[in-house]
Amino acid sequence: MRTHTCGALGEGDVGKTAVLNGWVANYRDHGGVTFIDLYDRWGMTQVVFDPEHSGAMHRAAHGIRSQYVIAVKGEVRMRPEGMENPSLPTGMIDLYVADYELLNVSKTPPFDVQHAGSIHEETRLKYRYLDLRSPRLQEAMKMRSSAMHVIRNVLWQRDFLEIETPILGRSTPEGARDYLVPSRVHPGKFFALPQSPQLYKQSLMVSGMERYFQIARCFRDEDLRADRQPEFTQLDMELSFVSREEVMEVTERVLAELFQTLKDVEVALPFPRITYRETMLKYGSDAPDLRFALEIQELSDLFTKTSFGVFKTALRSGGVVRGINLKGFSSVLSRKDLDDLTPFVKSFRGKGVAWIRMTEQGPQSPIIKFFSEEEADLLYERFKAEEGDVLIFAADSEKIVCQCLGALRVHLAGKLGLIDPSQFAFTWVTEFPLFGRDDQNRPAPMHHPFTAPVEEDVERLEEDPFSISSDAYDIVLNGSEIGGGSIRIHDERTQQRVFSLLGIDEEQARDKFGFLLEALAYGAPPHGGIALGLDRIMMILLGTSSIRDVIAFPKTQRASCLMTGAPNMVDQQQLDELYIESFPLDEDD
């Protein structure tokens, strides 16, 4: 068959006879000479059918259409002077066809495969096999494949074992909704697809594997987002006899190697670290985008005696007042821009955004009249406000203020052009609280119930659970959480104490996590690990805003596959075999 790929031929091959196989990207039939752009995974070569060179082949070429699959044999020739195409790596040469074979025809594709730019995604997903021919997705698949290679290389060098864990597992009630698989042999019982290999990888530590990794498919039956698919891929790791430092070091090495190899970007190591507390305060988010400043200022202390109703109400009910100085952007932001911030924060359950514009004529604002002179002065001082600045404020519960200002920060940075897309700002976020609060204000695991408290806090576990920090760490890149992990609890006693704080008694614990607890009792080494969201990392490496661009066959937002039609109805017989009764939704439901 072929002697070369479509990206291989160049000046050095002139005079050789070559055979190429590929798809027709485009044809230009001049009546006389006919040009065909032939492409494969490796590139594109211009193929020439010349009636004087081979009349029969030229006549046959007349019927060639876009996306036909052909084989051509001919001589590599230098292009005539001035006819070179510098935008093509093979643009110095032509392949002069002496022999040609039609390997397959193609229907006219529903969209231009080579330039599938602004086609509705619905169409592209339906014909995903065609969209995957596009340079954009070819590039994405190649880079993803390289990424997996880099990962395996780095971890192989560090003596990790790649171990596969089951897809058919046991449902555990924590975390996201499970995808279930009915068992035919056990009527009424179900497997669950793994939300992550968490329990398996910890038991592998008990097994003495010491250093495990897996490029693992995970499943979560929750609603989708631009960066969330129901099935996604994690780089999952777990190490024995380590502290958080070793886990972080390996993670940094893997990420640095990925960016070095795939983007030729030198990443500065070690990554900076920020505590959960600090990032929530300064950036309003546990996944801060550090490519720009726009830091949030705490202002609550300035307004303890304020008469301004909005601030007073928020503070009195335990909330906070915080703000951002949009330094020097007064001339850029119109009155309408500022007023539009209020509807923006409403989608984050905020009530509104107040603002002060620092002008030549002094501060201008609908709210300034409510401030005392002292309050105003302290405010400007806190913000280091100068002429040309715009100050924006939110007052509400701490959670809502963080959400609103955090979102505004990112929104405005984009709008004001403060984000340098060539920058990659990594940071670790550490010292998460071990427990969050559930809807009844009881402790709930922030990470998962096996996360260890930091050593110095263990004592105070029962005394003040909400003040305990966990030995957990998230890795954040450009405002996107790309991974997280923790040191795990490896002794039974601490685990019991955490469970009892979570309101899980021994019987429940045994029922939910029985095998792991049992395993931990057989000489579990101290261990910890991390899971990185490979899809999200690929999104950033490829500079795309949709996770669907880095997955070969993604699902739509309603978790269906437009290409295969999954999920679909199944035969009654299949259901019977599984002891499943399925019924259509009532119209009133």
Place this chain on the structure above:
RNA sequence: GGGGGCGUAGCGAAGCUGGUUAUCGCGCCGGCCUGUCAAGCCGGAGAUCGCGGGUUCAAUCCCCGUCGCUCCCGCCA
């Protein structure tokens, strides 16, 4: 569960305040053309305006419902 955007020929779009035969570009089909490279010129075909209902003399346009795609909140680590 909630909020926003989109759905008109194979593809991308236009279609005003409801009014004659739904417009344009690309693609497709046919013809011409020997150096183009998302070739050029001439001609042609191609539409259940997502689907269902309603208002109206008249609906792509207004109203109600519904389906699909998408972004966000909730949910999810």
